[in-house]
Amino acid sequence: MNTALLIDSSYFIAAFLFIYGLKRMSSPLTARSGIVVAGWGMVLAVLASFLYTLDVNEAAKPHLNTNIVLALLALALGLGWAWRSGKKVAMTEMPQMVALYNGMGGGAAAAIAAIELIGYKTHGTVSLSLAVLGGLIGAMALSGSLIAWAKLDGRINGTLRFSALQLVNGSLLLVLFAIGAYIIWQGGAVEWPLFALFFALALLYGVMMTMPIGGADMPVVISLYNAFTGLAVGFEGYVLNNPALMIAGMVVGSAGSLLTLLMAKAMNRSVANVLFSNFGAASEDDDADIAGSQKPIDAADAGINMRYASKVIIAPGYGLAVAQAQHKLFELVKLLQDAGVEVKFAIHPVAGRMPGHMNVLLAEAGVPYDIIFDMEDINDEFKEADVAIVIGANDTVNPAARTNKSSPIYGMPVLNVDMAKQVYVVKRGQGKGYSGVENALFYADNTQMVYGDAQKVMVAMIQAIKSLAGGH
């Protein structure tokens, strides 16, 4: 049997399975099978790669046995660790986990570039350019994703900002391009310290680029790095003459870019604005012009009012998931539905920590996806709703985004909860949202605040409604 033919056909099938799997993942009905299909493609491609052992470079032959042991060890360790951590991670922490795995992929692409370059294995200007570029992007995605992970995981608090930061970053990028160009100009024949410097600076650039970006913008950044890693993988695929890497990498590169644009659009910001503006830095001074006061209400009273409403719309936010109140919320929803109340969920595009994250969190609690609506589909219904209840959301329901031009979130599309007859806001305390902006909704005449932990509030509401039904 011809080894090269076997390897090439395995990669062909794998590439097909990836695209077919991704296609299936794009509809809720078939999504589950999509990832399984793509998974088999991956298994096939990895198994086929061991056929490389039959045909390695002359120089590598004496090391082959060591290399095989190293490869098996690395596979087992990487797979074992990631499998365990992936099974264990809570759904609320999914975004940072995706960031972490993505960074690892970027690091692997950078590692390929490094081996090709220090081994002087790459020849020709195009190959060399793509090796260098892929290495740069991969290393950047590695360190950038790690910072994104650390920020979302609460390991790094605050942001690094100083006035000359953009200048420093710009210069750093120029230096990187200059070193890269020099390597290519020299045909790759430079000493290893220059390669080391190149990769070290690329890693530094990823850190410097991500540090100034606030936590609320992190999903866009993670999605961007996801696309970057895809590109890096595609470029290294060219260098290795591996079509599976080229196709998978480029599909992810373009899909990820589009996803990034969609996310940025959902927040009414451009990607450049996310990356280069100091969002939330100057929001302290425009709190004064909000009139009215926050009016508290007891959780039980709010629950009973909802029981007698005919239409209730729920606007959940990340706070709901932090309090682990999704399951109790769904219990409440079922009680309301049994009492004949029409209940719908309204999901802001950036509710949770990533677009679609809230859908995942609700799905985890068993909420069926056909009572969950995207913002644009449900925003006109709020004025017909008797009650809108906001749970753990803040910036995504702030009417100032529609009205107050001086607000930093002005122009961001928001859920029109303030148009419902009665608004309940379930909230831990009187703090501000993730963006640090004061919320005019909390002071509106038709808003009442239910203070407390979301889970305890849900329990109180459920008990109040049940005690009604159980007779007096």
Added chain:
Amino acid sequence: MEYTTTILTGFVALYIFMLAAFTGFEIIGRVPAILHTPLMSGSNFIHGIVVVGALWALLNASSLPQQIIGFVGVLLGAGNAAGGYVVTERMLQMFKPSSKTTKE
């Protein structure tokens, strides 16, 4: 006849890149927002294919530095692929409609 690997250079490579880019764009373009997170995670899994490239590089390593970098590369790539798969699968298996009957 002996088969030899096709060398993908120049315009052939460019065509592959272009068509792959359009494919990715088309697949994501029609996706409802509800699936954005799983899909980001799913595409994150797919670039885990980088582990295959890292494997090739490690198997062909001929010096200690290359072996070390290759080891790290395979380790990271395997983590990307396995982790990406597990979290995507966990997210997707939770999507269910109200009734058991599937509908269009």
